[in-house]
Amino acid sequence: MASTEGGSTERPAPIGPVDSSKTPRYAGFATFARLPRLDQLPAGEKADVAVLGAPFDSGVSYRPGARFAPAAVREASRLLRPYNPGLDFSPFEAVQVADAGDISINPFLLDEALEQIEAHSGELVGAGSKLVTIGGDHTIALPLLRTMARRHGPVALLHFDAHLDTWDTYFGAPYTHGTPFRRAFEEGILDSSAVAHVGTRGPLYSKQDLSDDQRMGFGIVTSADVMRQGVDAVVQALRERIGSRPLYVSIDIDVLDPAHAPGTGTPEAGGMTSRELLEILRGLDGLNLVGADVVEVAPPYDHAEITSVAAAHVAYDLVTLLAMQGR
Ligand SMILES: N=C(N)NCCCC(=O)O
Ligand SMILES: [Zn+2]
Numbered sequence: 569m570a571s572t573e574g575g576s577t578e579r580p581a582p583i584g585p586v587d588s589s590k591t592p593r594y595a596g597f598a599t600f601a602r603l604p605r606l607d608q609l610p611a612g613e614k615a616d617v618a619v620l621g622a623p624f625d626s627g628v629s630y631r632p633g634a635r636f637a638p639a640a641v642r643e644a645s646r647l648l649r650p651y652n653p654g655l656d657f658s659p660f661e662a663v664q665v666a667d668a669g670d671i672s673i674n675p676f677l678l679d680e681a682l683e684q685i686e687a688h689s690g691e692l693v694g695a696g697s698k699l700v701t702i703g704g705d706h707t708i709a710l711p712l713l714r715t716m717a718r719r720h721g722p723v724a725l726l727h728f729d730a731h732l733d734t735w736d737t738y739f740g741a742p743y744t745h746g747t748p749f750r751r752a753f754e755e756g757i758l759d760s761s762a763v764a765h766v767g768t769r770g771p772l773y774s775k776q777d778l779s780d781d782q783r784m785g786f787g788i789v790t791s792a793d794v795m796r797q798g799v800d801a802v803v804q805a806l807r808e809r810i811g812s813r814p815l816y817v818s819i820d821i822d823v824l825d826p827a828h829a830p831g832t833g834t835p836e837a838g839g840m841t842s843r844e845l846l847e848i849l850r851g852l853d854g855l856n857l858v859g860a861d862v863v864e865v866a867p868p869y870d871h872a873e874i875t876s877v878a879a880a881h882v883a884y885d886l887v888t889l890l891a892m893q894g895r
């Protein structure tokens with residue numbers, strides 16, 4: 569319950585991460601940013617922002633491995649510090665951020681997997697948490713968007729990805745990591761006046777992929793546009809498109825160049841740098857962000873934790889943006 573002036577419902581101060589000046593950051597169990605687990609909060613206390621794992625990769629068309637991402641991103645998040653200078657904010661002091669653990673997801677029955685993700689995310693959102701979900705392959709964005717729409721109505725979407733992910737089916741299957749946003753469009757859970765891809769590039773099946781995508785309302789800022797126009801111009805264009813609508817941000821780590829994110833399932837050359845991605849995200853400060861995901865990290869293909877570290881930093885900025893909205 570929110571604290572009321574002079575009332576007796578004052579919430580306790582947020583529990584922050586393990587203090588790395590007292591317990592070395594390589595010691596102990598890995599939670600995201602060394603934050604408390606949700607079940608370690610005082611009874612009845614909610615997480616204002618929860619980091620949730622969705623280990624699942626049964627929807628991939630190429631390299632598997634994203635099922636290992638939540639664990640790998642938690643490990644790679646040990647070095648995150650509590651003050652975020654890029655946004656001039658200390659998220660873990662301002663609100664209660666917690667690690668909500670992993671959803672138990674059926675790796676064999678896809679329909680059940682989608683239901684489990686929708687149910688679990690719905691429960692947390694119903695309890696008042698804003699979610700940053702670590703996938704998992706991109707299939708997981710569909711049940712997460714369903715949860716968002718149940719709470720907020722159709723949401724605006726910024727989709728950072730090398731790929732459109734508005735394809736129709738693979739091998740006749742409608743629910744895959746290349747199709748979540750077409751399904752979301754068909755289900756009416758996106759606000760089609762405010763949806764955009766950022767960072768797309770690479771070969772398509774045919775030119776019709778682009779016309780289909782446009783018909784669903786998507787705007788496109790390609791990876792080359794980011795390079796030519798620069799981060800500030802891109803941020804301004806995105807902000808104008810989104811306005812004050814409830815906004816969901818879905819980040820496929822393959823939006824980064826394979827040099828910045830080698831550990832992913834469907835890598836495409838010519839991508840953004842992690843610096844560009846982080847700066848664009850920071851430019852979304854003040855928008856009505858309601859939730860986010862970071863997907864498609866495939867640790868078996870990673871080297872020196874390059875991809876997991878990038879994903880941890882991306883998740884940290886998303887957590888900060890949500891925390892800046894207050895308790
Ligand atoms: N969502 C990701 N990462 N990739 C989709 C690629 C689908 C394809 O194989 O054409
Ligand atoms: Zn992708």
Ligand SMILES: [Zn+2]
Binds near residue numbers: 733820
């Ligand atoms: Zn994707």
